[in-house]
Amino acid sequence: MSEPQTHLGRTAVITGAGRGIGHAVAVKLAQRGARVALVDLTPPEEAAARLPGNALAITADVSTEAGWAHIGQRVKASSVAPTSWSTTPVPIPRLPSRISTTRNGAKRGVELGFALLQRREFVPGMRKKKWGRFVNVSSNSIGTNLPGLCHYMAAKMGVIGLVRALANEVGQDGITVNAIVPAITNTPVPAKSPRT
Helix, strand or coil: CCCCCCCCCCEEEEECCCCHHHHHHHHHHHHCCCEEEEEECCCCHHHHHCCCCCCEEEECCCCCHHHHHHHHHHHHCCCCCEEEEECCCCCCCECHHHCCHHHHHHHHHHHHHHHHHHHHHHHHHHHHHCCEEEEEECCHHHHCCCCCEHHHHHHHHHHHHHHHHHHHHHHHHCEEEEEECCCCCCCHHHHHCCCC
């Protein structure tokens, strides 16, 4: 049975879209008629080629200002302005004694920095249209007792705080901001992650 075309005329910008949850979201939105921009640190051209319609593949580091500037330029150069958003979790469990400040800082940069940088790139256009959707991915790991997830849980709690703050700022402009909290999902990264 074909998907209802609920997203015709919309563009969905999806980070972490080369695989896992992000790619699944991209596939579903493309099937529903959205023009999809797949963003990933690893070139997502192959993933984009598997989608229906004219998907846009963008290689970028979402923890940096330069990465977001590149995403914004590529998307704004396309025919439809962005109106939807998603990010995907990247769980890398570590015992606290094994967490490096570099890894921890990079993780927080990806999870928390994107929420601030995405606003600068896309909120002005959304405000002009009086419509927009940001959907960020947190994790229900924040309520579990799994060991080795200190930096991951901290980052995902930060996502919830930033989502609430951004919603307060842009809600009056017709823009919604939400976080979803999936459980551990059968994707390549959790399958390879240590559990002790």
